[in-house]
Amino acid sequence: MSNRALLEVIALDAEDAVAAQAGGADRLELVTDMAADGLTPPRETFAAIRAAVDIPLRVMLRLADGFAAGDVDALTENARALRAEGAEEFVLGFLNPDGTPDLKTVEALVAELDGCRWTFHRAIDRAADRDGLRKALADLPGLDTYLTAGAADGVDAGLPMLLAEAARRGEPGYEARILVGGGLGLHHLPRLRAAGVDAFHIGGAARPEGWSAPVNPAAVAEWREALS
Numbered sequence: 001m002s003n004r005a006l007l008e009v010i011a012l013d014a015e016d017a018v019a020a021q022a023g024g025a026d027r028l029e030l031v032t033d034m035a036a037d038g039l040t041p042p043r044e045t046f047a048a049i050r051a052a053v054d055i056p057l058r059v060m061l062r063l064a065d066g067f068a069a070g071d072v073d074a075l076t077e078n079a080r081a082l083r084a085e086g087a088e089e090f091v092l093g094f095l096n097p098d099g100t101p102d103l104k105t106v107e108a109l110v111a112e113l114d115g116c117r118w119t120f121h122r123a124i125d126r127a128a129d130r131d132g133l134r135k136a137l138a139d140l141p142g143l144d145t146y147l148t149a150g151a152a153d154g155v156d157a158g159l160p161m162l163l164a165e166a167a168r169r170g171e172p173g174y175e176a177r178i179l180v181g182g183g184l185g186l187h188h189l190p191r192l193r194a195a196g197v198d199a200f201h202i203g204g205a206a207r208p209e210g211w212s213a214p215v216n217p218a219a220v221a222e223w224r225e226a227l228s
Contacts, residue, residue, distance in 0.1 A: 005198040005227040006179070007025050007027075008027045008200070008202075009201075009202055009215060010034075010203035011030055011049060012041075012045075013214075014051075019216065019220070020217070020220050021054075023218065024221050025055060026055060028053070028055060028056070030049060034203070034211050036065035038060050039065075040082075047086075050087075056088075059082050059090050059091065060121075061091065062075075067093065069094040072105050076109060079109055083113070083114075090116055090118040091118065092118060092119075093119075093120045095123050100129070100136075101137060115141055117144050118142050119145040120145070120146050120176075125149055125151055125158065126152055130161070134146075134173035135173040143176055145176055146178055154183025155180060155188050159188065159191065163191065163195045166178055166196050167195065178199065179200070180199065181202065181203070184200060193227075200227060202223060
């Protein structure tokens, strides 16, 4: 049986997408404005990327930096427009000011997605109670992944949490796949893989020259080789 893990790469445009696929990415997370840590891309950008590559795309639903939802009507309209353009997978995650999950917003978006698969992103790393958040979201349709570094400060700080959560796989609230990202380095992979983690997310690591440069297919290929 193959030991190959999933590699997801952040793409900002069609050039990024083509380079990431060429390097061996299995899936793309589509965002715009990394200065705000990744916002919803324009519908036209999604369409251009969808036309350029044939690997799965997960599209960010987020209007502003931080983890407050903001204009929920605008979020649901964006989701509706992207679905009309052909988007089938999404990324989202919102918290209330007290660090609890913003279930009202998440449930409104999930209803709009109508069964589409989605990732709850790194808002989990800012949650007041990670276990409580997981259990609160556990029964929402389409949730199949948590993008997490294990801690707000990144994988270096969050590795013990990631290993502990991986050990709880299959328990209530822990059925969704762990997708590790946020300060992830190649040196983290042996311990995570040994714990059974099989999905990894990179952004800056795919761009050795920085976010002003496009995805480098050779950098993606290095990760693909390490995860094969």
